[in-house]
Amino acid sequence: xxxxxxxxxxxxxxxxxxxxxxxxxxxxxxxxxxxxxxxxxxxxxxxxxxxxxxxxxxxxxxxxxxxxxxxxxxxxxxxxxxxxxxxxxxxxxxxxxxxxxxxxxxxxxxxxxxxxxxxxxxxxxxxxxxxxxxxxxxxxxxxxxxxxxxxxxxxxxxxxxxxxxxxxxxxxxxxxxxxxxxxxxxxxxxxxxxxxxxxxxxxxxxxxxxxxxxxxxxxxxxxxxxxxxxxxxxxxxxxxxxxxxxxxxxxxxxxxxxxxxxxxxxxxxxxxxxxxxxxxxxxxxxxxxxxxxxxxxxxxxxxxxxxxxxxxxxxxxxxxxxxxxxxxxxxxxxxxxxxxxxxxxxxxxxxxxxxxxxxxxxxxxxxxxxxxxxxxxxxxxxxxxxxxxxxxxxxxxxxxxxxxxxxxxxxxxxxxxxxxxxxxxxxxxxxxxxxxxxxxxxxxxxxxxxxxxxxxxxxxxxx
Amino acid sequence: xxxxxxxxxxxxxxxxxxxxxxxxxxxxxxxxxxxxxxxxxxxxxxxxxxxxxxxxxxxxxxxxxxxxxxxxxxxxxxxxxxxxxxxxxxxxxxxxxxxxxxxxxxxxxxxxxxxxxxxxxxxxxxxxxxxxxxxxxxxxxxxxxxxxxxxxxxxxxxxxxxxxxxxxxxxxxxxxxxxxxxxxxxxxxxxxxxxxxxxxxxxxxxxxxxxxxxxxxxxxxxxxxxxxxxxxxxxxxxxxxxxxxxxxxxxxxxxxxxxxxxxxxxxxxxxxxxxxxxxxxxxxxxxxxxxxxxxxxxxxxxxxxxxxxxxxxxxxxxxxxxxxxxxxxxxxxxxxxxxxxxxxxxxxxxxxxxxxxxxxxxxxxxxxxxxxxxxxxxxxxxxxxxxxxxxxxxxxxxxxxxxxxxxxxxxxxxxxxxxxxxxxxxxxxxxxxxxxxxxxxxxxxxxxxxxxxxxxxxxxxxx
Numbered sequence: 008x009x010x011x012x013x014x015x016x017x018x019x020x021x022x023x024x025x026x027x028x029x030x031x032x033x034x035x036x037x038x039x040x041x042x043x044x045x046x047x048x049x050x051x052x053x054x055x056x057x058x059x060x061x062x063x064x065x066x067x068x069x070x071x072x073x074x075x076x077x078x079x080x081x082x083x084x085x086x087x088x089x090x091x092x093x094x095x096x097x098x099x100x101x102x103x104x105x106x107x108x109x110x111x112x113x114x115x116x117x118x119x120x121x122x123x124x125x126x127x128x129x130x131x132x133x134x135x136x137x138x139x140x141x142x143x144x145x146x147x148x149x150x151x152x153x154x155x156x157x158x159x160x161x162x163x164x165x166x167x168x169x170x171x172x173x174x175x176x177x178x179x180x181x182x183x184x185x186x187x188x189x190x191x192x193x194x195x196x197x198x199x200x201x202x203x204x205x206x207x208x209x210x211x212x213x214x215x216x217x218x219x220x221x222x223x224x225x226x227x228x229x230x231x232x233x234x235x236x237x238x239x240x241x242x243x244x245x246x247x248x249x250x251x252x253x254x255x256x257x258x259x260x261x262x263x264x265x266x267x268x269x270x271x272x273x274x275x276x277x278x279x280x281x282x283x284x285x286x287x288x289x290x291x292x293x294x295x296x297x298x299x300x301x302x303x304x305x306x307x308x309x310x311x312x313x314x315x316x317x318x319x320x321x322x323x324x325x326x327x328x329x330x331x332x333x334x335x336x337x338x339x340x341x342x343x344x345x346x347x348x349x350x351x352x353x354x355x356x357x358x359x360x361x362x363x364x365x366x367x368x369x370x371x372x373x374x375x376x377x378x379x380x381x382x383x384x385x386x387x388x389x390x391x392x393x394x395x396x397x398x399x400x401x402x403x404x405x406x407x408x409x410x411x412x413x414x415x416x417x418x419x420x421x422x423x424x425x426x427x428x429x430x431x432x433x434x435x436x437x438x439x440x441x442x443x444x445x446x447x448x449x450x451x452x453x454x455x456x457x458x459x460x461x462x463x464x465x466x467x468x469x470x
Numbered sequence: 471x472x473x474x475x476x477x478x479x480x481x482x483x484x485x486x487x488x489x490x491x492x493x494x495x496x497x498x499x500x501x502x503x504x505x506x507x508x509x510x511x512x513x514x515x516x517x518x519x520x521x522x523x524x525x526x527x528x529x530x531x532x533x534x535x536x537x538x539x540x541x542x543x544x545x546x547x548x549x550x551x552x553x554x555x556x557x558x559x560x561x562x563x564x565x566x567x568x569x570x571x572x573x574x575x576x577x578x579x580x581x582x583x584x585x586x587x588x589x590x591x592x593x594x595x596x597x598x599x600x601x602x603x604x605x606x607x608x609x610x611x612x613x614x615x616x617x618x619x620x621x622x623x624x625x626x627x628x629x630x631x632x633x634x635x636x637x638x639x640x641x642x643x644x645x646x647x648x649x650x651x652x653x654x655x656x657x658x659x660x661x662x663x664x665x666x667x668x669x670x671x672x673x674x675x676x677x678x679x680x681x682x683x684x685x686x687x688x689x690x691x692x693x694x695x696x697x698x699x700x701x702x703x704x705x706x707x708x709x710x711x712x713x714x715x716x717x718x719x720x721x722x723x724x725x726x727x728x729x730x731x732x733x734x735x736x737x738x739x740x741x742x743x744x745x746x747x748x749x750x751x752x753x754x755x756x757x758x759x760x761x762x763x764x765x766x767x768x769x770x771x772x773x774x775x776x777x778x779x780x781x782x783x784x785x786x787x788x789x790x791x792x793x794x795x796x797x798x799x800x801x802x803x804x805x806x807x808x809x810x811x812x813x814x815x816x817x818x819x820x821x822x823x824x825x826x827x828x829x830x831x832x833x834x835x836x837x838x839x840x841x842x843x844x845x846x847x848x849x850x851x852x853x854x855x856x857x858x859x860x861x862x863x864x865x866x867x868x869x870x871x872x873x874x875x876x877x878x879x880x881x882x883x884x885x886x887x888x889x890x891x892x893x894x895x896x897x898x899x900x901x902x903x904x905x906x907x908x909x910x911x912x913x914x915x916x917x918x919x920x921x922x923x924x925x926x927x928x929x930x931x932x933x
Contacts, residue, residue, distance in 0.1 A: 113819075115713060115819040116817050116818065116819040116820075117713070117716070117717075117818070117819075118817075159662055160661075160662045160666075161662075162660045162662075166659060166660055167659070171659075171660050173666070173669075174637070183907065183911060187907040187910070187911075188907060189905065189907045189908045189911060190905060190908065191908060193883055193884075193885055194817045194883050195815050195816070195817060195848060195883070195884065195885060195888070196629060196630070196634075196815075196818060196846070196847035196848055196849070196888075197625040197629055197634050197815050197844070197847045197848070197849045197888035197889055198623075198673075198815060198885050198887075198888060199622055199623045199624075199625075199673050199675075199887045199888065199889055199890065199891045199892070200815075200885040200886045200887045200892060200900065200904075201892065201900060201904060201908070201909075201912055201930055201931070202670060202673065202674055202678070202912045202915065202930075203623075203636070203669055203670060203672070203673050204670075204908065204911060204912065206636075206666055206669035206670065207665060207666060207667075207669065207670045207915075209666070210661075210662050210665065210666050211665055212662075215665070227716075227717050227718070227719045229719060250578060250580070253580070253690075254580075254690050255690070255760075256690045256692060256760030257760075258760075297718075297719030297720075297721075298764060298767060298768075300763055300764075300767060301761060301763075301764065304761060304763060305761075352658050352659075352660050352661060352663075353658070354579050354657045354658060355579065355580070355659060356576075356578040356579040356580075357579075381660070383659070384659035384660045385658060385659055385660070386659070386660045420656055420657050420658070421656070421658065422656055422658060422661050422663040423663045424661075424662045424663045425658070425659075425660035425661060425662065426660055426662055427662065428662045429662070429663060429664065437663065437664060441663075441664060442652065442653060444646065444650040444651060444652045445652045445653065445654060445664070445667065446664075447650070448646060448650075448652060448667060448919060449664055449665045449667065451918040451919050452665065452670075452915055452918060452919070454918065455914040455915060455917065455918030456911060456914050456915070467664055467665075468664070
């Protein structure tokens with residue numbers, strides 16, 4: 008179906024970006040055979056790796072790839088948990104990392120312009136210098152790149168207050184699948200001037216265009232905050248706090264949930280004592296404000312809501328307690344070498360029943376089902392540990408679990424992925440659970456703008 | 471290019487919706503020759519009018535129209551200011567008004583489900599009954615329909631705090647241009663599960679699908695508010711207040727601007743005395759809060775900001791003063807029978823210079839250029855009055871003005887329309903000022919999903 012990379016094509020790439028930015032040596036290729044994927048059966052070694060330095064170079068590469076019929080897989084920092092940066096159909100890996108400059112912070116217009124390969128933490132830091140916030144904040148902010156955030160519509164812990172990545176973006180420079188340069192979106196609060204291509208291309212996981220430059224919204228940085236950790240003896244009580252806090256108009260920045268399995272693993276991992284360790288489920292609530300007076304009244308109101316919801320205890324969530332939340336994923340290591348993390352999303356008011364249902368499902372499997380999540384968004388990371396299972400038992404049971412859990416999530420109006428994306432990893436589930444008419448509409452768009460299926464083939468759905 | 475409506479096609483429509491919901495009599499057809507357009511040269515009489523009662527009926531009509539090769543123009547309440555509901559290519563008008571039910575208000579999940587023909591005011595009222603807000607609020611809320619709001623991504627006066635219509639929507643039922651039923655979007659805070667078709671179809675002015683049912687976000691209703699009217703002796707001082715208020719973190723619900731021309735026309739029209747009438751430019755700021763204590767501190771801070779910006783006077787904006795703002799458009803009647811209202815949008819920090827520039831342009835035209843707008847969004851309604859000009863002089867000068875104003879707006883990063891849409895009225899300007907690569911990307915999508923160009927042809931751009 009596709010051609011193989013040959014000397015002529017490599018020479019073409021070199022003519023575009025310079026010899027030093029094209030790699031075809033086995034060591035480099037091996038380095039890009041995977042992203043955060045740890046299962047070797049999912050690895051694919053690319054045929055070449057190219058690192059362009061400008062939008063024009065990206066466009067020239069895409070045109071060349073169309074002529075040569077060679078697929079391109081775009082790679083930002085390779086932090087994908089869905090095999091999004093693996094070249095599953097072969098061809099070349101296109102690295103965005105050289106295009107990493109912050110180009111402008113406009114304090115009057117409250118926006119920032121950056122190249123797509125800029126680190127998210129650099130965007131956050133550049134904004135903070137001016138007492139402004141870039142509000143996209145995925146857990147991987149330290150290492151991930153802003154273009155990858157847009158391509159996957161990354162979520163993170165501040166989404167309740169600020170929304171997800173697609174809400175933080177004014178515009179983008181994009182190279183289309185046929186190599187045309189587009190400037191989509193605009194630095195405007197309102198716009199009804201043609202189709203919202205920026206919204207279509209965001210979250211398309213690199214299948215509808217390569218994002219090369221981004222214009223991000225900035226907001227004033229709230230100078231005050233309070234953090235509360237409420238402990239509950241049941242999942243239900245803990246989860247029921249979420250809509251109450253949202254309805255009270257406290258405008259929380261984040262509401263995070265950790266089930267008792269995680270409380271136990273992370274307190275052991277961090278060697279931290281907490282009250283009610285063996286029974287408590289944790290809910291963290293963070294509120295930021297511009298008005299110092301709101302600190303007391305807000306904190307008082309929140310404490311009252313927690314107590315009414317039946318909290319065992321309400322503490323100030325200091326650094327020591329937040330470290331527990333941040334160490335959850337790492338703490339799985341003390342339980343097992345091999346783990347898997349799902350990324351369900353359900354309507355916020357269905358969070359309680361989902362957590363309970365999914366945990367109860369665990370009784371019928373040879374692994375514990377642990378739940379952690381951005382409860383205020385209905386986005387749950389459901390984790391399982393292989394422990395002593397054989398590879399066959401593990402694979403079989405994980406698949407069985409997914410075939411039970413995904414239909415349940417869809418029956419509640421939920422979806423496969425809240426923030427990690429479909430990538431290659433969940434492509435078959437995407438095709439199975441998406442309404443055929445909706446899937447066909449997506450395919451018509453993809454076929455129209457990328458007739459040779461050059462950009463990120465084998466991702467989201469098969470064309 | 472298209473076929474004409476004939477007896478067979480009418481019989482097909484009748485078989486789908488029932489005889490009583492198909493109209494082909496001259497009186498009814500005449501009634502649907504225009505929307506808010508007043509220029510008879512823009513009118514087009516449709517060949518038939520059909521009023522379906524369900525999504526399934528809409529789908530059947532679209533399939534029939536595809537088979538018969540007859541175009542469909544969708545009409546909500548006909549409040550378009552861009553000839554959006556005029557059947558410029560002939561064919562049939564599809565009326566959404568029968569599908570006007572509010573189907574559900576879910577106070578736990580904080581969402582509402584309505585048929586697309588429901589009045590926006592009915593959606594607002596249904597939410598308010600439960601102390602919730604549906605935050606979309608165009609000026610025409612009393613008469614316009616929710617489906618039309620989504621199709622044009624309507625703006626309105628609350629967009630600074632709440633965003634535009636596309637930010638208020640979880641999901642939609644849509645009939646595709648080939649008659650398939652899709653359920654796009656979901657009642658979720660986060661989602662990276664395929665393309666955001668809901669975002670693509672919203673704002674596409676009915677060219678990519680017919681919205682038949684909507685799921686809207688609801689938010690808690692802030693119980694407290696304060697309203698301020700600040701008066702300034704120059705446009706620049708008035709406009710400069712806007713970013714200051716936004717940066718101060720007051721989270722205003724609206725910031726509205728009226729130039730001195732409008733202050734004079736509307737005070738005359740309403741027979742209302744105000745201080746500094748002959749020189750003042752008005753800025754209204756509304757802030758809503760959940761905390762009664764914030765009323766005093768917020769009001770104090772806002773007053774301080776207004777004074778620092780050089781306000782002549784700062785008043786509480788009571789009903790009497792807000793009536794002036796609401797009566798602006800109507801007040802033009804006392805100046806002229808024929809008027810035209812533009813819908814520019816520019817980056818918020820360019821609002822001051824845009825207003826000044828556009829007003830100064832007026833010196834070279836035989837009409838005054840009056841400016842009114844949602845200043846906090848950079849969305850300006852620029853109005854001109856024909857007064858005693860001949861039709862020829864008027865048309866010639868309006869066109870000349872647009873050919874000067876639109877390139878200026880684009881040079882600032884602005885766009886043709888903030889909220890009214892392109893429709894048929896600005897199609898040629900859209901084609902002229904949009905980057906060819908972006909326009910071609912839009913066309914590829916339209917051609918792919920609507921190969922016979924059945925849905926709303928002659929709108930936004932020519933295929």
